[in-house]
Amino acid sequence: MAVNKNSKNYLKTxxxxxxxxxxxxxxxxxxxxxxxxxxxxxxxxxxxxTISYTKPKSLWSKPLTLTLLSLISVTTPLKALAEKxxxxxxxxxxxxxxxxxxxxxxxxxxxxxxIENSPSYIAQNLLSQTDTTTSPETQQNQPPSTPNSPQNETxxxxxxxxxxxxxxxxxxELTDLVYNTIRTTPGRTTTRSRLQEDxxxxxxxxxxxxxxxxxxxxxxxxxxxxxxEANPVLQKVEIQTLPEKTDEQSLLPPEVINEAFAEQYGQIxxxxxxxxxxxxxxxxxxxxxxxxxxVVGAPQISEQGVVTLIIAEGQIADIQVKFFNSEQEETxxxxxxxxxxxxxxxxxxxxxxxRTAQQDLQRVFGLGIFEDVKLSFSxxxxxxxxVMNVEVVETNTGSLAAGAGISSTSGIFGTVxxxxxxxxxxxxxxxxxxxxxxxxxxFDLSYQDPWIAGDPYRTSYTGNIFRRRSxxxxxxxxxxxxxxxxxxxxxxxxxxxxxxxxxxxxLAKDPFSPAEWVLSTGxxxxxxxxxxxxxxLSPRSGEAFGSQKLAYxxxxxxxxITWRFNASQDTRNNGxxxxxxxxLLLGTEQTLPGTGILFNRVRASYSYYIPLKxxxxxxxxxxxxxxxxxxxxxxxxxxxxxxAFVIGxxxxxxxxxEGDLGNGRSYFQATAEYRFPxxxxxxxxxxxxxxxxxxxxxxxxxxxxxxxxxxxxxxGYGLGVRVQSPVGPIRIDYAINDEGDSRxxxxxxxxx
Numbered sequence: 044m045a046v047n048k049n050s051k052n053y054l055k056t057x058x059x060x061x062x063x064x065x066x067x068x069x070x071x072x073x074x075x076x077x078x079x080x081x082x083x084x085x086x087x088x089x090x091x092x093t094i095s096y097t098k099p100k101s102l103w104s105k106p107l108t109l110t111l112l113s114l115i116s117v118t119t120p121l122k123a124l125a126e127k128x129x130x131x132x133x134x135x136x137x138x139x140x141x142x143x144x145x146x147x148x149x150x151x152x153x154x155x156x157x158i159e160n161s162p163s164y165i166a167q168n169l170l171s172q173t174d175t176t177t178s179p180e181t182q183q184n185q186p187p188s189t190p191n192s193p194q195n196e197t198x199x200x201x202x203x204x205x206x207x208x209x210x211x212x213x214x215x216e217l218t219d220l221v222y223n224t225i226r227t228t229p230g231r232t233t234t235r236s237r238l239q240e241d242x243x244x245x246x247x248x249x250x251x252x253x254x255x256x257x258x259x260x261x262x263x264x265x266x267x268x269x270x271x272e273a274n275p276v277l278q279k280v281e282i283q284t285l286p287e288k289t290d291e292q293s294l295l296p297p298e299v300i301n302e303a304f305a306e307q308y309g310q311i312x313x314x315x316x317x318x319x320x321x322x323x324x325x326x327x328x329x330x331x332x333x334x335x336x337x338v339v340g341a342p343q344i345s346e347q348g349v350v351t352l353i354i355a356e357g358q359i360a361d362i363q364v365k366f367f368n369s370e371q372e373e374t375x376x377x378x379x380x381x382x383x384x385x386x387x388x389x390x391x392x393x394x395x396x397x398r399t400a401q402q403d404l405q406r407v408f409g410l411g412i413f414e415d416v417k418l419s420f421s422x423x424x425x426x427x428x429x430v431m432n433v434e435v436v437e438t439n440t441g442s443l444a445a446g447a448g449i450s451s452t453s454g455i456f457g458t459v460x461x462x463x464x465x466x467x468x469x470x471x472x473x474x475x476x477x478x479x480x481x482x483x484x485x486f487d488l489s490y491q492d493p494w495i496a497g498d499p500y501r502t503s504y505t506g507n508i509f510r511r512r513s514x515x516x517x518x519x520x521x522x523x524x525x526x527x528x529x530x531x532x533x534x535x536x537x538x539x540x541x542x543x544x545x546x547x548x549x550l551a552k553d554p555f556s557p558a559e560w561v562l563s564t565g566x567x568x569x570x571x572x573x574x575x576x577x578x579x580l581s582p583r584s585g586e587a588f589g590s591q592k593l594a595y596x597x598x599x600x601x602x603x604i605t606w607r608f609n610a611s612q613d614t615r616n617n618g619x620x621x622x623x624x625x626x627l628l629l630g631t632e633q634t635l636p637g638t639g640i641l642f643n644r645v646r647a648s649y650s651y652y653i654p655l656k657x658x659x660x661x662x663x664x665x666x667x668x669x670x671x672x673x674x675x676x677x678x679x680x681x682x683x684x685x686x687a688f689v690i691g692x693x694x695x696x697x698x699x700x701e702g703d704l705g706n707g708r709s710y711f712q713a714t715a716e717y718r719f720p721x722x723x724x725x726x727x728x729x730x731x732x733x734x735x736x737x738x739x740x741x742x743x744x745x746x747x748x749x750x751x752x753x754x755x756x757x758x759g760y761g762l763g764v765r766v767q768s769p770v771g772p773i774r775i776d777y778a779i780n781d782e783g784d785s786r787x788x789x790x791x792x793x794x795x
Contacts, residue, residue: 200234200235200236201234202232202233202234203232203233203234203264203265204230204231204232204264204265205227205228205229205230205231205232205233205264205265205266205267206229206230206261206263206264206265206266207229207261207264207266207267208222208225208227208228208229208266208267208268208269209266209267209268209269210222210268210269210271211268211269211270211271212270212271212272212273213251213271213272213273214273217250217251217271217273217311220248220250221245221269221271224241224244224245224247224248225241225244225245225269226240226241226244227241227267233265233267238256238258238267241256241269242254242256245269245271248313248315249274249313249314249315249316249317250273250274250311250312250313250314251271251272251273251274252272252273252274252344253271253272254269254270254271254272255269255270255271256268256269256270257270273311274311274312274313274314274344275311275312275344275345275346275347275348276309276310276311276312276348277304277307277308277309277310277311277312277317277348277350278308278309278347278348278349279308279348279349279350280300280303280304280320280349280350280351280352281349281350281351281352282295282300282351282352282354283351283352283353283354284353284354284355284356285339285353285354285355285356285358285425285427286358286425286427286428293356294328294331294333294336294356294394295324295327295328295354299323299324299327300324302323303320303321303323303324304317304320307320312344312348312350314342317342317350321338321342321352324338324352324354325337325338328356331396332396332397332398332399333356333357333394333395333396333397334357334395334397335355335356335357335394335395335420335429336354336355336356336357336394336395337354337355337357338352338353338354339353339354339355339427340353355426355427356394357394357395357428357429358392358393358394358395358427358428358429359389359390359391359392359393359394359395359428359429359430359431360391360423360424360425360428360429360430361391361423361430361431362384362387362389362390362391362430362431362432362433363380363421363430363431363432363433364376364378364380364383364384364432364433364435365432365433365434365435366378366434366435366436366437367415367434367435367436368436369414369436376435376437376468377437377465377468378412378413378435378437378465378468378470379468379469381496382410382468382469382470383407383433383435384433385494385554386403386406386407386410387403387406387407387433388402388403388553388555389403389431395429395431400418400431402555403555404416404417404418404433406555407433407435410470411438411440411464412437412438412440412464412465412470413435413436413437413438414436414437414438415435415436416433416434416435416436417433417434418431418432418433418434419431419432419434420432437465440463440464440465441461441462441463441464442461442462442463442464443460443461444458444459444460444461444462445457445458445459445460446458449789454480454481454482455480455481456478456479456480456481456483457478457479457480458476458477458478458479459476459477459478460474460475460476460477461474461475462474462475469492469496470492470493470494471490471491471492471493472489472490472491472493473489473490473491474487474488474489475487475488475489476489482513482514482519483511483512483513483514484511484512484513485509485510485511485512485513486509486510486511487507487508487509487511488507488508488509489505489506489507489508490505490506490507491503491504491505491506492504492505494554499554500548500549500554501548501549501554502546502547502548503546503547503548504544504545504546504547505544505545505547505565506542506543506544506545507542507543508541508542509539509540509541509542509543510538510539510540511538511539511540512536512537512538512539512574513536513537514534514535514536514537515535515536515537515685516689516692516701516702516706517684517685517687517689517702517706517743517747518534518535518584518593518684518685518747518751519534519535519702520691520700520701520702520703520751520753521692521700521701521702521703522700522703522784523700523702523703523751523752523753524750524751524752525751526584526585526588526593526745526747526750526751527584527585527587527588528573528575528581528583528584528585528593529581529582529583529584529585529586529590530575530579530581531575531576531577531579531581532585533575533576533577533581534576535573535574535575535581535584535593536573536574536575536576536578537571537572537573537685538571538572538573538574539569539570539571540569540570540571541567541568541569541570542567542568543565543566543567543568544565544566544567545563545564545565545566545567545607546563546564546565547561547562547563548561548562548563549561549562550562558613559612560610560611560612561610561611561612561613562608562609562610563607563608563609563610564606564607564608564609565606565607566604566605566606566607567603567604567605567607568602568603568604568605569601569602569603569605570600570601570602571594571600571601571602571603571683571685572594572599572600573593573594573599573600573685574599580598580599580600581593581599582594582596582597582598582599582600583599584745584750588750589745589746589750591744591745591746591747591750592684592744592745593684593685593745594683594684594685595640595681595682595683595684595744596639601638601640601683602638602640603634603638603640603683604634604635604637604638605632605633605634605635606632606633606634606635607630607631607632607633608630608631609628609629609630609631610628610629610630611626611627611628611629612625612626612627613626613627614626615650615652619771619772619792619793620772620793621650621652621668621670621793622652622654622666622668623652623653623654623668624652625649625650625651625652626648626649626650626795627647627648627649627650628646628647628648628649629646629647630644630645630646630647631643631644631645631646632644634680634681640681640683641680641681642678642679642680642681642682642686643678643679643680644676644677644678644679644686645676645677645678645679646674646675646676646677647674647675647676648672648673648674648795649672649673649674650670650671650672650795651670651671651672652668652669652670652671653668653669653670653671654666654667654668655667655668655669657717657719658719663720663721663722663723664720665719665720665723665726666718666720667717667718667719667720668716668717668718668719669715669716669717669718670714670715670716670717670718670793670795671713671714671715671716672712672713672714672794672795673711673712673713674711674712674713675709675710675711675712676688676709676710677708677709677710677739678708678709682708682742682743682744683744684743684744684745684747687706687707687708687743687747688706688707688708688709688710688736689701689702689705689706690702690704690705690706690710690712690734690735690736691703691704691705691734691753691757692704692788693774693776693788693789693790693794694790694794695712695732695734696712696732696733696734696757696758696759696780697730697732697759697761697776697778697780697786697788698732698757698758698759698760698761698778698779698780698781698784698785698786699757699759699780699784699786700786703753704734704753704754704755704756704757705734705735705736705740705748705753705754705755705756705757706736706740706743706747706748706753707736707737707738707739707740707741707742707743707748707755708736708739708742708743709736709737709739710734710735710736710737710739711734711735711737712732712733712734712735713732713733713734714730714731714732714733714794714795715730715731716728716729716730716731716794717729717730718765718793721764724766724767725764725765725766725767726764726765726767726772727762727763727764727765728762728763728764728765728776729761729762730760730761730762730763730776730778730794731758731759731760732758732759732760732778733757733758734756734757734758735755735756735757736748736755736756738755740753740755757780757781757782758780758781759778759779759780759781760778760779761776761777761778761779761785762776762777763775763776763777763788765793770791771791771792772791772792772793773789773790773791774788774789774790774791774792774793774794775787775788775789776788776790
């Protein structure tokens with residue numbers, strides 16, 4: 044507000060101010076000395092300010108002083124004011140001012156305090172703690188202050204009369220903004236606290252980088268000058284990451300930065316608007332899973348209007364594995380650390396990502412050797428980095444099991460097994476199994492390493508030693524005639540003793556991505572004998588069955604060294620109960636020279652799943668699926684009869700007994716199923732199966748299919764239920780074949 048040079052109007056303003064001061068009950072001493080003293084009190088407690096005072100060139104006339112003193116009561120002792128007055132400088136060449144410096148923080152800050160130490164934040168914080176209400180109504184609604192309250196202390200501060208308020212340093216628009224922001228007005232009194240509130244309020248607008256208050260004594264009171272400096276025009280926002288990276292290495296795309304600040308470019312920088320843009324950047328990081336990334340510290344503002352934001356993106360300094368017991372007490376674990384860390388895509392030096400971390404934890408938990416897995420964080424030496432802790436609770440990995448069951452293939456059987464899934468803390472599995480059934484006797488010792496140490500491709504290997512005696516379905520069926528041995532007239536037992544090793548590797552861009560293909564290969568040696576029930580060699584069938592060879596060699600003893608190669612492509616959404624996707628299996632087996640038996644077996648299988656909803660079940664919800672399976676195979680070269688393909692049974696053409704439809708060198712099989720829910724844990728299925736040996740039954744040594752009178756071609760259809768259990772769906776199917784016979788089949792898991 045400019046000073047009116049008309050003395051009458053100016054004195055009228057002062058008089059009105061004095062009258063208002065009297066109404067407020069304020070005691071004001073107006074003389075040359077006490078004006079200086081009041082200025083001293085006004086500026087005394089503003090921290091870190093440079094205070095100077097210029098003595099007025101003209102003194103008040105004694106008549107005016109007496110006149111003014113007669114209008115008000117003097118309650119502040121002049122001696123007391125004099126004792127509180129600091130030594131004042133009277134250099135006329137120096138302009139009096141109060142300097143409020145702008146500082147920028149250098150320490151990283153949390154996301155909710157992005158620019159906490161910047162002038163705008165300080166101003167907002169201080170402003171929120173002070174009374175900025177100027178209306179009388181608001182003042183009347185305020186509760187009465189206690190003697191020790193800050194409000195009461197402020198009201199007891201010495202007041203001085205303001206004769207003039209000036210704003211300098213900015214254009215008219217910002218000048219009006221400052222006038223509308225401050226509470227100090229001409230003709231009214233002010234205090235130190237009121238000036239500090241004004242400074243905070245000016246900073247709180249966000250437009251200013253520096254504010255200085257200059258009180259100056261005049262003949263009619265104190266002139267308050269607000270010297271303000273506006274922020275530069277925003278030209279560009281640059282990003283600097285911690286630790287420092289190039290623009291190409293930064294996670295934040297340039298288009299996201301431009302979108303957040305585009306509307307602010309070309310305008311005077313406003314720290315409030317800048318903070319909104321910063322919030323947009325933080326939101327982008329959070330939405331994309333980078334929960335630890337945030338803008339830290341205060342924005343660095345150059346004179347050219349370039350703002351530099353420092354972002355700590357949450358880089359992982361180290362990954363540590365910590366073991367806890369069931370009481371959540373830290374303990375020593377058996378599992379080696381690299382077993383956990385190799386399952387994690389996040390590595391030291393990476394930026395933490397919530398989504399990736401969740402997938403990592405799922406893989407670690409999927410090892411089956413932990414009952415609980417979670418993450419925590421610790422500070423790193425570099426404040427911009429973190430140490431990620433993988434906290435695990437180990438489970439009991441050794442198991443001894445015994446049980447009994449029934450299947451269409453083995454009949455009634457019992458089994459005893461032992462398994463250790465974390466041998467030596469390396470997540471390696473060793474197991475031994477013994478099974479005795481109506482048609483089978485099995486002993487198997489196996490060892491598996493799911494990921495060879497140091498291999499970057501997740502290559503696994505499995506080795507086993509086995510001895511298996513079973514009644515071959517090539518010679519013996521369920522409801523059809525059974526071929527008998529020449530000695531003792533028994534069902535031929537095929538006894539296989541051997542060992543094998545196989546390697547498997549997924550083909551993917553990295554060990555953590557879904558594999559497009561999984562390849563496996565291996566070698567197996569088998570010593571095979573055809574025996575009767577007493578364990579004696581029985582190389583030929585009985586005379587009633589044509590006295591045919593039951594093995595490739597006339598002695599009834601064969602040796603096979605087989606190289607195997609398999610490939611699979613799996614796009615199913617669920618391995619146990621798929622509802623969409625497909626599964627392709629390809630395989631070949633080639634016997635090696637040295638045993639006198641050379642053959643090559645080729646087979647393929649393709650399954651396809653279509654989600655659909657043919658029936659609207661009001662009483663339950665669940666997926667409905669139309670599933671198809673097509674498979675076939677053939678054998679080229681020397682074919683031992685027990686190696687022929689067998690069709691018919693629970694995993695082939697339902698409605699026929701196991702192996703009762705046919706056997707041969709080649710086969711083709713097709714199945715269609717409609718799967719639907721019944722109740723929450725029970726599902727149903729309508730199915731149709733078809734199978735054929737393609738007329739190859741006569742190409743097998745001894746022609747067992749013809750001897751048994753098998754059709755070699757047929758179909759079956761029916762209805763089944765699926766009961767969910769911990770070991771997978773228990774499958775119960777009722778099927779009718781093309782000859783009108785019916786049968787109930789049992790199994791675990793879906794057929795395909």
